[in-house]
Amino acid sequence: MRKEVPLLITFVISIIVMLSRITTGPVPVIGISLPELFEEYISPWMTVVSAFALCLASVNLIMVHSGNISRKRQDWVYSLILLATLIIYGAFCTYVELNPNNETAAANYSLIYNYILSPLMTGQWACLAFYVASASYRAFRARNLEATVLLISAILVMLGAAPVGSLIWSRFPTIQQWLLDVPNMTGQRALLIGAAIGSFVACLRTMLGIERSHLGIGGSS
Amino acid sequence: MNLMEKMQNVDTRIIYIVLLIVLSVPLLRPIGIPMQISPMTRAVYDIIEGLNPEKDVVLLSMDYSPGAGLDAEVCPVAVVEHLMQRGIKWIAISFGTTDGPMMTNRIIADLEQRGYKYGEDFANLGYMAGEENAVRLFALDCLSVPTDVRGNKTSELPVMQGIKTIKDFAFVIQFSMGTPEMWIRQVVDPMGVLFATGTVTVSVPSIVPYYNSGQVKGVMGGVSSAAQYELLCNKPGRGAAMMDAQSMGHLIIIFFIALGNIGYFMSKKGKETPPSK
Amino acid sequence: MTLVPGNIFGFWMFVVISAIVVYMIRASENDRIKVSIRPIPGLEAIEECVGRATEMGRPVHFSPGLGDIVSTSVPDTLAALQILSYVTGVAARYDAPFLVTIRMPNVYPLAVETVRQGYTAANKADQFKDNTVRYISSDQDAYAAGVIGLMHQEQVASSILAGLYMGEALLLAESAARLGVMQVAITASVMQVPFFVAACDYTVIGEELYAAGAYLSNDKGRLGGIAAQDYIKLIVMALIILGTITTSFGSTFVQELISK
Amino acid sequence: MQISTNIWQWIAVACIFGMWSLPLYKDNPFYRVCQNVFVGSCAGHAIGIAIGNIVHYGFQPAIYESQLHLIIPIALGILLYARFFQKIAWLSRWPVAFLVGVGVGQTIYSSLRSQILNQVIAAMTKFPGESIGATLNGLVSIVGLLAVLTYFLFTVPQTKFVTGFAQAGRWLMMVTFGVGFGNVVSGRLSVLLGELLKIFGDWLGMI
Numbered sequence: 016m017r018k019e020v021p022l023l024i025t026f027v028i029s030i031i032v033m034l035s036r037i038t039t040g041p042v043p044v045i046g047i048s049l050p051e052l053f054e055e056y057i058s059p060w061m062t063v064v065s066a067f068a069l070c071l072a073s074v075n076l077i078m079v080h081s082g083n084i085s086r087k088r089q090d091w092v093y094s095l096i097l098l099a100t101l102i103i104y105g106a107f108c109t110y111v112e113l114n115p116n117n118e119t120a121a122a123n124y125s126l127i128y129n130y131i132l133s134p135l136m137t138g139q140w141a142c143l144a145f146y147v148a149s150a151s152y153r154a155f156r157a158r159n160l161e162a163t164v165l166l167i168s169a170i171l172v173m174l175g176a177a178p179v180g181s182l183i184w185s186r187f188p189t190i191q192q193w194l195l196d197v198p199n200m201t202g203q204r205a206l207l208i209g210a211a212i213g214s215f216v217a218c219l220r221t222m223l224g225i226e227r228s229h230l231g232i233g234g235s236s
Numbered sequence: 237m238n239l240m241e242k243m244q245n246v247d248t249r250i251i252y253i254v255l256l257i258v259l260s261v262p263l264l265r266p267i268g269i270p271m272q273i274s275p276m277t278r279a280v281y282d283i284i285e286g287l288n289p290e291k292d293v294v295l296l297s298m299d300y301s302p303g304a305g306l307d308a309e310v311c312p313v314a315v316v317e318h319l320m321q322r323g324i325k326w327i328a329i330s331f332g333t334t335d336g337p338m339m340t341n342r343i344i345a346d347l348e349q350r351g352y353k354y355g356e357d358f359a360n361l362g363y364m365a366g367e368e369n370a371v372r373l374f375a376l377d378c379l380s381v382p383t384d385v386r387g388n389k390t391s392e393l394p395v396m397q398g399i400k401t402i403k404d405f406a407f408v409i410q411f412s413m414g415t416p417e418m419w420i421r422q423v424v425d426p427m428g429v430l431f432a433t434g435t436v437t438v439s440v441p442s443i444v445p446y447y448n449s450g451q452v453k454g455v456m457g458g459v460s461s462a463a464q465y466e467l468l469c470n471k472p473g474r475g476a477a478m479m480d481a482q483s484m485g486h487l488i489i490i491f492f493i494a495l496g497n498i499g500y501f502m503s504k505k506g507k508e509t510p511p512s513k
Numbered sequence: 514m515t516l517v518p519g520n521i522f523g524f525w526m527f528v529v530i531s532a533i534v535v536y537m538i539r540a541s542e543n544d545r546i547k548v549s550i551r552p553i554p555g556l557e558a559i560e561e562c563v564g565r566a567t568e569m570g571r572p573v574h575f576s577p578g579l580g581d582i583v584s585t586s587v588p589d590t591l592a593a594l595q596i597l598s599y600v601t602g603v604a605a606r607y608d609a610p611f612l613v614t615i616r617m618p619n620v621y622p623l624a625v626e627t628v629r630q631g632y633t634a635a636n637k638a639d640q641f642k643d644n645t646v647r648y649i650s651s652d653q654d655a656y657a658a659g660v661i662g663l664m665h666q667e668q669v670a671s672s673i674l675a676g677l678y679m680g681e682a683l684l685l686a687e688s689a690a691r692l693g694v695m696q697v698a699i700t701a702s703v704m705q706v707p708f709f710v711a712a713c714d715y716t717v718i719g720e721e722l723y724a725a726g727a728y729l730s731n732d733k734g735r736l737g738g739i740a741a742q743d744y745i746k747l748i749v750m751a752l753i754i755l756g757t758i759t760t761s762f763g764s765t766f767v768q769e770l771i772s773k
Numbered sequence: 774m775q776i777s778t779n780i781w782q783w784i785a786v787a788c789i790f791g792m793w794s795l796p797l798y799k800d801n802p803f804y805r806v807c808q809n810v811f812v813g814s815c816a817g818h819a820i821g822i823a824i825g826n827i828v829h830y831g832f833q834p835a836i837y838e839s840q841l842h843l844i845i846p847i848a849l850g851i852l853l854y855a856r857f858f859q860k861i862a863w864l865s866r867w868p869v870a871f872l873v874g875v876g877v878g879q880t881i882y883s884s885l886r887s888q889i890l891n892q893v894i895a896a897m898t899k900f901p902g903e904s905i906g907a908t909l910n911g912l913v914s915i916v917g918l919l920a921v922l923t924y925f926l927f928t929v930p931q932t933k934f935v936t937g938f939a940q941a942g943r944w945l946m947m948v949t950f951g952v953g954f955g956n957v958v959s960g961r962l963s964v965l966l967g968e969l970l971k972i973f974g975d976w977l978g979m980i
Contacts, residue, residue, distance in 0.1 A: 017863045021870035028871060032878025036372075036426060037520040048514070050376075058366075058373040059380070059830065060846035061875045064868055066365040066826035067850025069334070073816040074854065075618060093809045100813030101820075108821020113828060115387030125345075128338050130781040131788060132818065133302035135811040137968055138792030140303045143680055144965035145796040147958055148255045149248040150687040152492040154712040156500045162711050164944060165951040169707070170490055172955025176460060178269040179483030188272050194952050195444060201914045202949025204445040204892055205921030205942070206703055209720050211888035212745050213701075216738050217588040218881040219534050221873060225734065226587075230866045230873075252797055256969075259962070263969055264979055306967025307960055334822040365826045368879050382829055421883035425891060426519075437960030438704065441953050449895030451887065457956075459963040477980070478966045485962040523886050530885075550927045655808070658800075707954035710947070718946065724927045740928045747929075749893055750922055756897030757915055768894050 022224040029222045032057060077101065104132075168194055243499035251492065258488045262480040269480055273464045276447060279454030280315065280432045281468045283407055289323040292406035293399060297371075297419065298340050299332025299412040304436050309339070310462035310475040311434035312411040316343055318469050320352065325395050327405075329361040329381065331370050332412055337362045337385050356394045360385045372422040375402035402429055409434060409454075415442050420451050434461075522773045530748070534741040541737025548736040550728040555717035558697050559673060563603045565695055566670035572610035574669045575600050576660065576685075577624060578676020578700070579653055581617045589701055590620060592726030593676030594627050596699060599729035600673055601631025605640060612667060613646040616656040621648050657681035661688045671695040674713075675722070678705040686712035699725055775978035786976045789968055917945045 035053035042049060080094035088094075104127075111117070111124045157163040174180035175191020220226035287294070296316075300308040319326050330336020340360045348354060362385040364370040373380050378399050381390050390396055398404060402423055410416050411434045424431045430453060433443060437458030446452040456465065459482060462475030516524055540546045566573040577593035597613065604611040613628060615621045625646045632641040649659035661684065664672070672694045674685065682698075682705035689696055690712040698709035699717040709716045717725060720742070727735035756767040777783070791807030827850070835843040849868040856865040898915050902908040920942030929935060974980040 017866070021866040024867060024870040025874040025877065028874030029878035029881070032875050033882045035878075037517050037524055037882065038514050039517055040514045042514050054373065054376050056842060057875065058369055059834075059840075059843065060849070061369045061872070062364060062366045062373065063827060063831040063843060063846035064850045064853070064871060065367070065369075066823045066830065067853050067868070068872060069365060069823035069826070070820050071853060073820050074857070076812070076816050078857070079618075090805075093805050096806060097809040097813040100810045101817045104814045104817025105820040106817075108818050109824045110821075112821050112825025115383065115385060121386075125338065125341060126781060128818070129342065130785040131810070132814045133338075134785040134788040134971075135792060135807055135814070136301065136303040137305040137964065138789040138807075139811065140305060140680075141789070141965040141968045142792060142796050143683070144961040145248075145252045145255065145793075146683050146687065147961045148489060148492060149251050150683055150708065150712070151489050151958070152246070152251055152496040153248075154687040154690045154708075155493050155496065156711070157497055158500075161943075161947050164947040165707060165710055165954065166493065168948045168951030169954040169958070170493070172952050173486040173490060173958055176955065176959050177483035177486040178271040178479055179487060181272060182269060191955075192274070194948065195441060196448070197910050197913055198917065198945055198948040199441050199952040200444040200448050201917035202921060202946050203442055203703075204448075204896060205918050205925075206719055206946075206949070207442075207445055207888055208749060208892055209746070209922065209925050210701070210703075211884045212742050212749070213588065213720050213723055214884055215530070215745070215881060215889075216534055216742055218877045218884075219531055220538075220738065221587075222877050222881065223535070225538065226591075230869060249797060255965075259966060259969055260973070263966065263973060305964040306970065307963035309967070334819055337822075363822055363826065365823070365830075369875055372879070382834070417884075417888070421880065421887045425883070425887045437963055438953075438957050441949070441956055442703070445892060445895070449891055451891060458960055459966065460959070474967075474970060478963065478970060481966050481969070482959070482962060485966070486959065489958050489962070520886070523882065523890060526890070527882055527885055548928055551929075551931050658795075703950075704953060704957070707950040707957065710950060711954075718943075720925045721927075728927075743926050743928045746922050746926060749889060750919055752893050753896050753915070753918065756894070757900070760897050761900040768897065771890050771894055 018227075021230050022227065026222060026224060028057065073101065073105075168198075240499050240502040243495060244503060246495075255485070255488060258484050259481045262484050263478070266477065266480045269483055271460070271464060271467070271479060273468065274461065276455040276457075277461045277464045278468065280409070280434070280456055281318070281454075281465060283430065283432060283454055284315070284318050284322065284324070287322070287324055287406050292324055293395065293404070294319060294324055294326040295402070295405040295408045296326055296328040296340075297332075297408065297410040297412075298328050298330045298336040299410060300339060300436075301333045301335035301413070302339065304413045306474060306478070307436045307458045308411065308413055309342075310459055310473070311456045311465070312339075313343060314462045314465040314469065314473065314475060315409065315411075315434065315456070316347070317471060317473070318465070320347065320357070321469065321471075325356075326358045327361060327395060327399070328358070329374065330363045331367055331374075331418065332414075334363050341385070354386070355388065359388075359393050359395050361390065368418045368422055371418055375423045375427060377401065378404070402427055405429065407432070411435070412439075414439050416446065416452060420446060424451055432456075437461075519772065522771050530741075530745050533744050534738065537741035537744070538734050538737040541733045541740065544733070546737070546740070548733075548740045550724055550736070550739065553717055553721050553725055553728070555697050555699060555715035555721070556725055556729065558715040559600060560603055562671035562673060562695055562697055563600070563607050563609050567607040567609040569670045570610075571668050571670035572612045573600070573604055574660075574664065574667075574672040574694075575611070575613045576672075576674050576676070577613070577615065577620060578674070579616050579656070579679055579681075580677035581619055588723060589677040590617075592723050593699075594620075594623055595726035595730035595732070595735075596673075596675045597624060598627050598631050601628050602635055605632050605635035605637045608637075608640070611640075611645055612663065612669065614656070614660050614663065615646060615648045616650065616653065618648065621646070653679055653681050657684040660685060664689055664692055664694065669694055671697075673697045673699070674709070675699040675725075678702045678709075680705075683708045683712075777976050777978060782976050786972060789972065917942070921945055 031049055032053060035049040038049050040048055080098050083091045083094040107124055111120050155166060157166055172191050172194055175187040180187035328340040337360055344360060361381045378401060379391050384390055407430045409432045410419050413436050416433045419431060423429055432454035433452050434456035440457035443455050447455050459475050459478050463479045466473045466476050541548050563573050575597055577597055578589060580590035613624055615624055628646055629641050632638050649656045672689050678700050686708055696713035697715045698713045699722050701719050701722045706718055724739050727739050759767050788807060791803050794801055794804045831843055831847050834840045849871055852864050853868045855861045896918055898911040902911050920938050924939040924942035
């Protein structure tokens with residue numbers, strides 16, 4: 016029961032969903048077509064269940080940090096700040112979502128979103144530009160032939176992609192476009208096909224219940 | 237410590253400050269280096285030029301978060317500007333991230349100030365959970381979204397009249413921070429809609445195979461692409477403002493790579509041979 | 514119930530390759546076929562990594578990546594855990610100090626179990642300590658910062674990064690390179706490979722990750738899966754060559770067949 | 774130059790500098806506060822949107838449009854949280870199995886169709902091409918594609934030809950990764966530039 020039911024759910028649901036996109040006409044016994052079954056039931060269900068799943072990480076976060084606070088672990092003050100923002104933000108956002116007609120609340124929420132959350136997020140990402148700069152100085156050494164090839168094509172792309180490149184030499188944009196369209200496209204296509212094959216096999220293993228570690232039931236069978 | 241070792245050991249904070257200065261100067265004093273328009277960007281422009289403002293409605297799938305900053309945001313702004321110039325109606329919806337509706341609201345707030353009407357010229361249908369599955373559900377039945385972000389019934393929005401499935405949209409464009417597999421797998425290949433994508437600079441190389449195969453009809457990638465688009469529309473905006481600084485940024489990064497490598501090779505010469513690979 | 518046009522070839526291809534996959538997995542499990550995987554240079558370097566750490570008397574660091582076990586990153590994370598099992602064995606054999614850092618709470622118990630079993634299998638259960646596997650943070654940047662801090666503190670000699678990586682890969686690899694750490698990166702995250710190639714001593718790319726997992730763990734079912742992937746790839750390559758030949762002679766027969 | 778008098782602009786800039794203080798200075802309490810507010814508010818936002826979706830797509834149609842079958846996903850959704858109670862933790866496997874089932878069903882066939890077969894069709898090239906350049910490009914594409922795919926063949930006998938061809942594939946991939954790296958530099962710089970534009974433009978009023 017504990018093992019078989021989840022494996023059965025995965026198998027049946029995945030077969031229905033897969034076939035629902037490539038078949039038409041009613042299924043002999045149940046009298047309803049698979050696309051209809053998918054559209055009327057499975058798909059709306061999925062929307063609801065995934066909405067529940069969205070909260071899961073947040074609940075985990077609440078548990079970890081409330082634990083930090085109650086045990087007064089090192090830096091628990093920061094955990095308190097985190098929890099407080101989470102609760103205030105969560106409550107405010109929920110109110111706005113459930114009362115879409117209240118324009119004042121929505122406008123205030125936008126203010127907080129645009130001037131606190133969004134700059135924090137972008138600020139964090141912008142740090143990566145700093146790291147790229149220090150990495151290009153410290154780590155990107157032509158330490159072997161492969162790294163050299165990589166660096167040369169990277170520099171050609173950088174020169175071609177920026178307007179200044181064409182001032183230095185008018186052919187840089189052409190070279191960049193060629194690198195993008197021919198070698199890059201080829202390499203990406205091969206990686207894409209390879210990744211799709213890998214993912215196909217992984218999906219099949221999951222579908223058939225050979226792979227079950229995501230359910231916390233042992234390793235592979 | 238000799239010069240070569242010094243060249244290898246510049247404090248990272250000095251690197252950061254140099255970077256900030258090099259980027260700031262051209263931002264404040266742009267020189268206006270002319271740029272070339274990439275065929276992938278032009279393709280998006282041509283598609284929108286070919287639409288009929290009388291009857292065509294465009295769907296924007298807004299799947300980026302504020303994290304990617306202007307690199308993600310300038311493309312949709314430029315495209316929406318073009319749509320408004322041509323008087324084409326559009327609808328936005330989000331599948332990839334819960335931040336999508338807020339990003340749409342930013343664009344809408346600006347348009348409303350300029351006198352465009354919510355509900356008639358455009359609408360924001362909000363976020364739908366379920367990622368790939370939600371894309372397919374929406375494509376099969378666009379009215380499966382009960383209300384928009386302002387609580388209006390979707391079926392009663394003027395801009396939604398005549399829209400039942402994804403095929404009723406003349407053109408679909410996804411703005412994201414990654415690759416458009418979700419749309420290609422669920423909608424483009426099985427249902428055959430006109431589809432293009434706008435993404436961040438980082439993801440462009442991974443999309444080229446889909447452009448080459450015709451699954452994606454146009455690709456916009458980040459600031460440089462948006463700047464080109466603004467140029468095509470004759471309306472320079474934030475994308476164009478950043479291009480000179482972008483150029484300088486590329487040059488300084490190349491300089492950093494060169495500096496690091498010169499130091500590396502010179503100091504390697506002096507020492508014993510390094511461990512073999 | 515009938516097939517929608519445009520999917521006929523696809524459906525039968527699905528049936529055929531699924532059959533190949535299932536057959537290969539079963540055949541390999543039942544020892545009806547023996548699957549051997551080509552050498553993957555980066556993997557040979559793992560032993561060198563551990564040996565180097567032993568000589569220097571400093572720890573080896575291992576990270577199973579940022580992936581979880583409940584999302585699309587499952588295969589990457591599972592492969593990383595299989596590699597972890599192998600690395601633990603080598604570390605136990607060399608008596609090298611060992612350190613594993615974890616980002617995802619879900620992965621933590623699996624990693625602890627893997628390392629414990631690795632030491633037990635090498636008859637060195639006493640070497641397993643409570644702080645061998647450390648949970649750092651589920652936030653990717655905080656995780657990277659935490660790992661870099663640890664590398665400084667513990668004076669790590671070599672580092673093995675396996676599994677799924679994102680933007681902070683750059684941070685990890687660059688900081689470690691600066692400390693003179695010998696690094697092997699094993700990842701299928703295409704976007705991060707450039708940074709690893711530039712900053713690490715060895716980089717194992719793309720699907721090599723999954724193959725490495727199967728190869729090092731010697732799980733027969735998985736090895737069968739890898740062999741099946743090879744057959745699918747060969748089918749794909751044959752289709753491409755066939756299509757190119759027919760197209761060059763002016764026929765679009767193959768394209769039409771696939772689109773059926 | 775006209776510094777903004779809008780308090781919100783000041784808060785936004787403080788948030789940006791808070792995040793930047795880590796690379797530009799070092800770990801400090803201000804950064805830690807920003808970091809924790811950031812993680813907390815993201816989680817809060819996700820909770821709000823999730824509850825909105827649960828109500829709009831779950832409870833409302835179930836109650837007002839009497840779509841009673843929606844009780845099933847609501848129950849499954851609640852079961853996801855069983856994992857926090859040891860005795861019934863195993864029940865949370867059911868909704869996970871459902872989510873995984875839909876996910877697998879959605880991707881397994883469509884990845885075969887969109888990412889394998891359609892790319893295979895696109896890879897088929899006509900020889901000779903319209904010009905010498907096109908022919909050469911076509912040759913690079915097709916040979917390169919086969920070479921990279923060969924590189925990822927693990928179980929075929931490694932003859933000299935196979936290893937040599939695979940090595941060529943690895944070189945091609947290095948060029949691909951170089952292109953990727955160039956774009957990463959460009960992209961990361963754009964994000965930073967966007968921030969500078971906000972600082973100089975919206976806050977300091979210098980642009």
